[in-house]
Amino acid sequence: MDHEYRDHYPAPLLMISGVIDACLAIGGALIVIIVFSNAVFRGFGPDLSWSLEVSAFLMLWVTFLGAAAASARGVHMRVTEIFAALIPNRAKRGLTLVLNLIVAALMVSLIRFGAHTAIHVWHEKTTVLYWPVGLLYASMPVGIALALMFHLFNTYLDFTGNGPDVQGQISEGEEHGREGLA
Numbered sequence: 001m002d003h004e005y006r007d008h009y010p011a012p013l014l015m016i017s018g019v020i021d022a023c024l025a026i027g028g029a030l031i032v033i034i035v036f037s038n039a040v041f042r043g044f045g046p047d048l049s050w051s052l053e054v055s056a057f058l059m060l061w062v063t064f065l066g067a068a069a070a071s072a073r074g075v076h077m078r079v080t081e082i083f084a085a086l087i088p089n090r091a092k093r094g095l096t097l098v099l100n101l102i103v104a105a106l107m108v109s110l111i112r113f114g115a116h117t118a119i120h121v122w123h124e125k126t127t128v129l130y131w132p133v134g135l136l137y138a139s140m141p142v143g144i145a146l147a148l149m150f151h152l153f154n155t156y157l158d159f160t161g162n163g164p165d166v167q168g169q170i171s172e173g174e175e176h177g178r179e180g181l182a
Helices: 011-044 051-073 079-083 089-121 133-137 139-160 172-181
Strands: none
Touching: 011 051, 011 139, 051 133, 051 139, 089 133, 089 139, 133 139
16 A cells, blocks of 8 residues: 555645646656757757756756655655654654754745745846746745645644554554544
């Protein structure tokens, strides 16, 4: 059985996660196509001058949307995994909460910094396509904001006992739900 957070998401969050996954698939495919095409064209002489800019934009957006997708699945490494064998189970819950709050605060800081930077450089244009440079920098606050949304909901699921257990076991909330179905 698959034990990921998205199995416990309400429909709107699940839809957002699906849209992110589609964007990642399309963006990744476009990066491969553009870079490969440019390599082929270089072999014959002409260069696709716009390919570097487009692939750089796509790479940054795929990177930060990928962080959101990983957050939705709960597959980022957890610091609690390092300490799992060293601390008692009762302390793990408190440590997890503290670490989740620290991660959330860091994400808020990245969102603020990224948004400030994107706004500050929005008027600048790229050299070939003349796209706003702020669009490049906007990938960080957008991707991290989506990751924060999933992170906070995953934290909620963990502390209400309705999410997957870190060890891959069925959480208490899921176990109670199964008893009601039997």
